[in-house]
Amino acid sequence: MPHLEIQRTDDGSATLFVPELDEHYHSVKGAHTESLHIYRDCAYLHAAERSVHRPLRLLEVGFGTGLNAAVTAMAATAERPVHYITLEKYPVEPRLVERLGYEALVDASLFAALHAAPWEQPAAITPHFTLEKRCCDLLTAPLPHDIDIVYFDAFAPEKQPEMWSPEVFVRIFEAMSPRGVLTTYCAKGAIRRLLQSTGFAVERLDGPVGGKREILRATKA
Numbered sequence: 558m559p560h561l562e563i564q565r566t567d568d569g570s571a572t573l574f575v576p577e578l579d580e581h582y583h584s585v586k587g588a589h590t591e592s593l594h595i596y597r598d599c600a601y602l603h604a605a606e607r608s609v610h611r612p613l614r615l616l617e618v619g620f621g622t623g624l625n626a627a628v629t630a631m632a633a634t635a636e637r638p639v640h641y642i643t644l645e646k647y648p649v650e651p652r653l654v655e656r657l658g659y660e661a662l663v664d665a666s667l668f669a670a671l672h673a674a675p676w677e678q679p680a681a682i683t684p685h686f687t688l689e690k691r692c693c694d695l696l697t698a699p700l701p702h703d704i705d706i707v708y709f710d711a712f713a714p715e716k717q718p719e720m721w722s723p724e725v726f727v728r729i730f731e732a733m734s735p736r737g738v739l740t741t742y743c744a745k746g747a748i749r750r751l752l753q754s755t756g757f758a759v760e761r762l763d764g765p766v767g768g769k770r771e772i773l774r775a776t777k778a
C-alpha cells in the first residue's frame with residue numbers, strides 16, 4: 558500500500574493524496590462535489606430513470622475512501638435499489654478513513670457500515686443498498702455480469718495508463734447490460750475516442766460546479 562496523506566479540497570471536503578504518484582483520490586476542486594455530480598447524479602440517478610432493472614447493478618473501479626459508495630447509498634430508495642460492487646486493489650487503512658471527516662457529509666453510521674462490511678461477500682447496508690467489496694486487481698479479476706452503471710474512478714491515465722487500455726474497456730463493455738452507462742471525470746479526447754471505438758455512445762457533460770469543465774458519460778447502445 559503506498560503512503561497516503563489527507564488533504565483538503567476546495568469545497569471543504571477531504572481527499573487522499575498519493576505522493577508516490579503525485580495523484581489525488583478526488584478532484585482538488587471538491588471531493589464531495591465531484592462524487593455527487595459525476596457519479597451519483599450523472600450515472601446512478603440518470604440510469605435509474607431509464608432502466609427497468611431492479612436492483613440496479615453498479616460496478617465501481619476503485620472503492621478508495623468509500624465516498625462514492627456513501628453518496629450513492631444515501632440516494633438509494635425502494636424505487637431505485639442498488640447492488641454496488643466495488644473493486645479495490647489497495648484498501649485504505651481504517652485509521653486513515655476515520656480521519657477524513659466524511660461523517661459530516663454523509664450519514665455517520667451508514668459510512669461506518671460501508672467500511673465495516675466484509676470483503677468478498679454482499680452485505681445489506683440499508684434495505685435498498687447492498688455493498689459487495691472485492692479486494693482485487695481490475696486488470697486480472699473476473700468482472701461481474703449485467704452491470705447497469707459503471708463508476709470509472711481510476712487514477713488518471715498519465716499516472717496509471719494500464720487502467721485505461723482498450724482491453725479494460727472492452728471487458729467492461731461486455732460486462733454491461735444494454736443501455737448501461739459509465740461515467741468518468743476524465744474528458745480527454747483520447748479517452749473519449751477509446752470509449753467510442755469500444756462501442757459506446759459518448760456524451761460530454763458539464764463538470765461539477767467549480768471543477769472540471771467537462772466529464773464523460775458513455776452509454777452502451
Ligand SMILES: C[S@@+](CC[C@H](N)C(=O)[O-])C[C@H]1O[C@@H](n2cnc3c(N)ncnc32)[C@H](O)[C@@H]1O
Nearest residue numbers: 582619620621622623624625645646647694695
Ligand atoms: C481515484 S481513486 C478512487 C476514489 C474512490 N472512488 C473514492 O470514492 O474514494 C482510485 C482507486 O483505484 C484503486 N486502484 C488502483 N489500481 C487498481 C487496480 N489495478 N485494481 C483495482 N483498484 C485499483 C486505488 O487504490 C484507488 O482507491
